[in-house]
Amino acid sequence: MPSILITGANQGLGLEFTRQYAADGWTVIACCRTPESADSLAELAADHDTISIEKLDIRDHAAIGALGQKYTNMPLDILLNNAGIIGPIPIAEHIERQHFGKMDYEVWRDVIETNTFAPVKMAETFIDNLAAGEQKKLVNISSQLASITERIIPAIAYSSSKTALNRTMTIIADQLKERGIIVAIFCPGQVKTRMDFGSATVEIEQSISALRPLIAALTLDDTGSFRDHEGRTIAW
Ligand SMILES: NC(=O)c1ccc[n+]([C@@H]2O[C@H](COP(=O)([O-])OP(=O)(O)OC[C@H]3O[C@@H](n4cnc5c(N)ncnc54)[C@H](OP(=O)(O)O)[C@@H]3O)[C@@H](O)[C@H]2O)c1
Incomplete structure (x- = not known):
């Protein structure tokens, strides 16, 4: 069976990715920063012995290294960089901290570390x-x-962190092409997770059910692409 490593697997989109891949029999390495309180993920893992829960804060590079060591030599079909933050939530109450003139640089640093570096x-x-x-x-x-x-x-913080991620991944895509590795970038739509600005229209299950066939159909011709959950190419 194929295998996938998912970050931020304890809630939102990551949990649903875990649920759907596990239901299809995939081996899932489900990473989250606090397994001790990841009740929904633990319930899922209790039903599927192909799910392994790993404690991982993606800002902790030493911890990423240690996890890499643990899985040395294990082939992976998909690495799914899902975990991310939008900044302090509820975002609608804190959005000014990401507006020019009121920038909160601690927030920006945190968001970049999580969404771009990790x-x-x-x-x-x-x-x-x-x-x-x-x-x-x-x-x-x-x-x-x-x-x-x-x-x-x-x-500003959230958008720029994802713009930087996108450009970095297009650079990596070019570099990895000769190794046959496909790099893809997706927007899941405006989904009803805790990141919701108040305008989300897409259900979590709907987003992941739409993304998975797109991921399954990826070929090297798609490397470096940026699309939404409906398959529409998003302009850079
Ligand atoms: N929802 C949307 O409308 C939307 C739209 C566009 C893009 N996205 C992207 O979709 C991805 C998933 O977000 P979501 O909507 O599912 O939001 P979410 O419900 O807030 O889930 C975010 C996940 O990321 C994890 N995470 C955050 N910081 C982490 C860290 N330092 N180490 C490990 N895990 C960390 C969270 O873990 P904790 O539970 O421990 O905090 C949580 O599992 C993100 O990359 C987000 O930017 C979402």
Whole structure:
């Protein structure tokens, strides 16, 4: 059976990815920062012995390294960089801290570390596992808010962290192509998770059910692409 490593697997989109891949019999390494309080994930793992829960705060590079060591030589089909933060939540109450003139630089630093540095560190750490896997897919959950063309919500910290992620992943995509590794970037839609600005229209199950076939259909021709859950290419 294929295998996938998912970050932020304890709630929101990551939990649903875990649920759906496990239901299809995949081996899932489900990472979360506080397994001791990840009740929904624990329940899921109790029903599926193919789920392994791993404690991982993605800002902790030493912990990422240690996890990489633990899984040395294990082929991985997909590395799914899902975990991310939008900044202090509820976002609608804190959005001013991401507006020009009122920028909260601690927030920005935190968001960049989580949304930009961590997925790259994950990719660096697990790249040989992916190269040894059959599907060889490095999948990143980004956001339409990263788009410079489709300027929908002016959240400086969050948007810039995902824009930086996108550009970094396109660079990595070019570099990894010769190893047959596909790098893809997706926006899940405006989904009803705790990141909701109040305008989300997409159910969690709906988003993941739409993303999974797109991920399954990825080929090397798609490497470096940025699409939403409906398969629409998002302008950079
Ligand atoms: N929902 C949307 O409308 C939307 C739209 C575009 C993009 N996205 C992206 O989708 C991804 C998933 O977000 P979501 O909507 O499912 O939001 P969510 O419900 O807030 O889930 C975020 C997940 O990331 C984890 N996480 C955050 N910081 C972490 C860290 N330092 N180490 C490990 N895990 C960490 C969280 O863990 P804890 O429970 O421990 O905090 C949680 O599991 C994110 O990358 C987000 O930017 C979401």
